[in-house]
Amino acid sequence: MKKYFSIWLHFAKISLQRLFEYRADFFLWSLVSTGWTIFSLLFYQILFLQTSNIAGWNKQQMLVFAGTYMIIDAATWSIFWRNIQNYTESIFNGTLDFLLLQPIDAQFRLSVRHISFTNVPRLIIGIILLALNLPTVTLSQVLMYIALIFLSMGVIYTLWFFTATFTFWVEKLDNIIEIVPTLRRIWSMPSDIYSGFVGAMLTIIIPLALITTTPTRLLLHQFRWQELVALLTFFIVLFGATRAFFHYSIKKYSGIGS
Amino acid sequence: MENKLLLNSLKKYWIVAKVSWINGFTYLTSFVMFRVRQIIQVVVAFSLWEAIFASTITAFGYTSAQMFTYIFAASIIGYVVTSSRTIDVAGVIHSGDLSLYLVKPLNFFLFWFSRDVADKLQNVIFSAIELAVLFFIFHPTLYIPTHISTIFLTLFTVGGAMVMFFLINTMFGLLGFWTPDVWAPRFLFYTIMFFTAGSFFPLDIFPNSIVQALSYTPFPYVIFFPTKVLLEQLSSVEVVRGILFTGMWVGLCGLGVFTMWKKGVHSYEAEGR
């Protein structure tokens, strides 16, 4: 375990070094992500001009929600985006072979190599939003909240890796992985906006709608343990399935060669 | 005799569209993924507005029927206008493959426009199917236009939007003559367009000053304006104004394309890989 953590740290350091080499890129993308963030905040503001609550969430609660969404989004993107991209590309350009030879877990190696920092402003804005709009919370709640954030990030990561693994089975490298960034929309709004058949799908069977909602509810003193169960179960099942799928795909890949 | 010759020389673009159509289907996986992404966008938009209209009768001057119709219509119009293959142009220029086009008796622009038409057709057909499915899930009440003329007017403004968007996209493609990194300006454009074309929500949720300011840019005429025409929410004056502005942008961008092409080809070294 310690070995893996030190490897991760090493990768993080290299990524940070690379950041300083490509400063202009960093500034440009940070600007873009910040612009996006500000815009979505404006969007919420505008919506609340017309209505006092959306599916039972008032403005202040929505802002806490928005902050949580930004934190989860910025963190997931920073840690995993580039790696998922490289992972799918490596299947087609042959570099996967090289990675598979290394004496560390392949899935780990593929998932953590690069860290991007262009979403740091977004992360900071999210935290500020939280700080400004939070009701009073205890330390244990904050810690529990952080744990839930990690769980949500885990769900997103696993989903991403799972979809990316389909690349082994297609004839052409395509944008299969774009589906997760699009899926983000599902958890960019509180789960309460989904009702009926759609609601049941997204909160119980594939509880993507809960990703942002569940941690937020904790901070708002409205925590529902059923949601935690749903999310945790989903994560465990998906993670197991992903690992199995990954190993099965590697076997097929190695069998045929590149 | 003249007509036969012209017909003969236009026939090739029909074949281009046909081949492009077939080509679009060769990858079922990515095609399906793309469609799934579209469905999700509409599902989320719908759910959001459903939730909003649960606690208020009208929002931003829209009834729930109008809003749902807006999202439906904007979705389809969005595909018709914005689905495009022209993003490949920059790559073609930069790699030097442009040479292969230049030596053939083929009009470069008609070629890419034909490809776009095939792309748009594919998207429209499939999104119509998806929207039918979504209609059954959500069964919203929709706003039906009350005049026949609205249909024609909508088609006309959508056509204008298509041409305008094609020209803008082509200009980005032609940037490939001068810089290999076309993605940056194009990305900026698409980002701004995402917020201001009116695909996820109608533009008039913004304060009037912003909407007015935007009306001087090409963005609202891509999706927002034609959809509003369909919803019969514009006065005659506003419709005419919109058409004139669309026409102005078509003219400007047409000029831009013409100039960029002439200059670009003239200095084209036909090198690259």
Next chain:
Amino acid sequence: MESIISVQHLKKYYKVYKKQPGLMGSLKALFARKYESVQAVNDISFEIEPGELVGFIGPNGAGKTTTLKVLSGLLYPTAGEISVLGFTPWDRKPEFQKQFSLVMGQKNQLWWDLPAMETFLLNKAIYEIPDTQYKHTLNKLVTLLDVKDVINIQVRKLSLGQRMKCELIAALLHNPKVLFLDEPTIGLDVVMQKVMRDFVREYNTTFGATILLTSHYMDDVKELCKRVIIIDHGKKLFDGKLQDIIDKYAKNKILSVVFSKETDQKKLETIGKVKSFEFPSATILVPRKEASRLAAKLLEDFSIADLNIEEPPIEAIIRDVFQNGK
């Protein structure tokens, strides 16, 4: 006979822009660019008759590809009068384009995800080829290249050789009178190179097209072209029969011997420059005019089992031409 391609005093100068890497470099490049001027083609003239198979040879950067691009209308000349099939190439008139074809070694026009057949049908429409002519030409080419089983398979699934053959067909469906081949054998293995050369030769005889090919591989030219134009640094160094180059420029001949008794290499040096010496064989470079005399002397002074007088490889001759052309 009226020449089908006429080039008079062609000059082509380029500006080459220098760009820095990264995003900042791209942004900078939009505003102020540094450039240097390159004289790619510096006063070249030649005439080509219908049905000829002419080779342009020269080292990389000699100006061959540039000349070809001017002839096909892709580039505007800086100066000079050019006429191909009676047209000014860079007007790019459709009537002109329907009569010639440009094949560039590494460039692909086949749609990657579709069978080659689809690209053929597309080209049929683009070049407005009538149905009967299309079928006739297609059959002939497919038979010639033996790709009948392959044209209905997706291009990305084909081997490099099969792909190359289909690319050729796509380029020749409209029966061009003039064919420009730019580095046709580049990147191909030895077997494929031969296939390509055989095809080009066959095409020239069967279809009667005028063919102009550029290459920096001597073998292309050796196998195919009776007439050769040598270009270096944008200037024409030689234009004529391949055999004439050898006669005019080959300064040396090679004496290749097999000795029957042990020989002292130093003594051999008196005959001429010893290129290789591994008992019992050796090769000696001697001036052309002296070849017979020195061969006789060799027989006199040494114990020879076998003796041959040979031409130096043409590559060496051409290299000499380039050296002297500077």
